[in-house]
Amino acid sequence: MTFCNQSMYDRYGFVLSEESLAFLWSSIVSIFLIGGAVGSLGGSSFADILGRRGGLMVSQVLGFVAGVLFLSSKISRSVEMLLLGRLLIGLSAGMTTCIMPMYLMELAPLHLRGSMGVLCPLGVCTGVLLGQIVSLPKVLGNEDLWPYCLSFYLIPLVLCSFIFPFLPESPKYLFMIKRNHQVALRSLSRIRNTPVDELEQEIEELKNEQRVIESQRSDAWSIKRVLGDRKLLLPLLLVCALQAGQQFSGINAVFYYSVTIYDSAGLSETGQLLGTIAAGICNLFMAVISVPIMERFNRRTIIQLSLSTTAFFLFLLAAAVQFLDAATWMPYLSIVGVLGFVLAYGLGLGPIPYFIGSELFEVGPRPSAMALGSMANWGGNFFIGLFFPLMNRYIGAASFVLFGSWVIFLFFLMRAYLPETRGKDVAQIAFLCKDGLSSRPASNFVSRIPHIAESA
Secondary structure, eight states: OHHHHHHHHHHHSOOOOHHHHHHHHHHHHHHHHHHHHHHHHHHHHHHHHTHHHHHHHHHHHHHHHHHHHHHHHHHHTOHHHHHHHHHHHHHHHHHHHHHHHHHHHHHSOGGGHHHHHHHHHHHHHHHHHHHHHHTSTTTTOSTTTHHHHHTTTHHHHHHHHTTGGGOOOOHHIIIIISOOHHHHHHHHHHHHTSOGGGOHHHHHHHHHHHHHHHHSOOSOOOHHHHHHOGGGHHHHHHHHHHHHHHHHTTHHHHHHHHHHHHHHTTOOHHHHHHHHHHHHHHHHHHHHHHHHHHHHSOHHHHHHHHHHHHHHHHHHHHHHHHTTTTOTTHHHHHHHHHHHHHHHIIIIITTHHHHHHHHHSOTTTHHHHHHHHHHHHHHHHHHHHHHHHHHHHHTGGGHHHHHHHHHHHHHHHHHHHOOOOTTOOHHHHHHHTTTGGGOOTTSSOGGGSOOHHHHO
């Protein structure tokens, strides 16, 4: 905030009042979330027009420009650069969370789609942990080095930029959206490191899925069309509920409260920061082990287990924080609540929402559906960021009861309507959900559905 006030004085000759400074600071914080929501919606268009790889390259460019603005803002004493940089990095992050899971899932063979889908949240958890470390006051999180803290992500971003020229385009995008079959088959052969004539099964799946798309309306898919198609109502509800559920589970609120909890447990300021990093390590650990978990266990089983245990630890945390001073051991119970919540969240609620849309939607509506899901996530983040301070002020620990209630609702929604997608053909899953809320896709009758080639 000191920089903001000094910047306004140097450039415009006046000092901000306490209320104006608070509004400016909240704008700097929230504009990132607005950018994320807008970037999510724009990501679907870029993914269809420029391709999955092209959309990610646009995201890279936006992130690079944002990093340069962060580095320049303090030298130029320009709070406007800081605002613009936050907006651009939000746009970049929103596009990435929309396109990257879709890209990974379209590259993966059927038996590895769960494992590949988890790689995106694994990257997010790694980034969060690195951010927690570099933002420590003794590292980069101080008055002198904060521009380098904000732009630290430029290091992995620049390193990744050297890989982009060698990344293949999604064969599904080339085959079904661009209708460039020869290039698509060459791309698929390159990815699998297998001659085209040995990929008959995957090629047949592409042709079958294309026949289904061609049997539907011929006009291009858009967000408006996805929202208006009754057959997509249920999968869209599931994707948006899970994406928003990540935020409404209170994950950011738990990290916020963890400092207070560690303080009550008698930890020093350094110990509190290290405790927060420990929670980040737990989050990363769960992201790592979720790779084999998604390969071996059904999605429905994992998400229900994750949601039920997440709700349990939220209620435990609510009680422990409410009676934090009632007993000497209560702060330690709160620590158990924090770490237990992080582990339960990371089991399924953390990774599954990122990729489940790619298993519920066919290639045509997939970008728009993933964009809407990502926007629900960013919108939920904005909502919690806006209202949690008020919730914390007026109801305190009862906030976790509200978060836990949402998670319970999500549990019953998934139990009733989420079909098992592991190892299943996307067209079969779409058939299960075609009747909207009247569908009963959770019933295990996928095997009784005729193969998509027969129904096409």
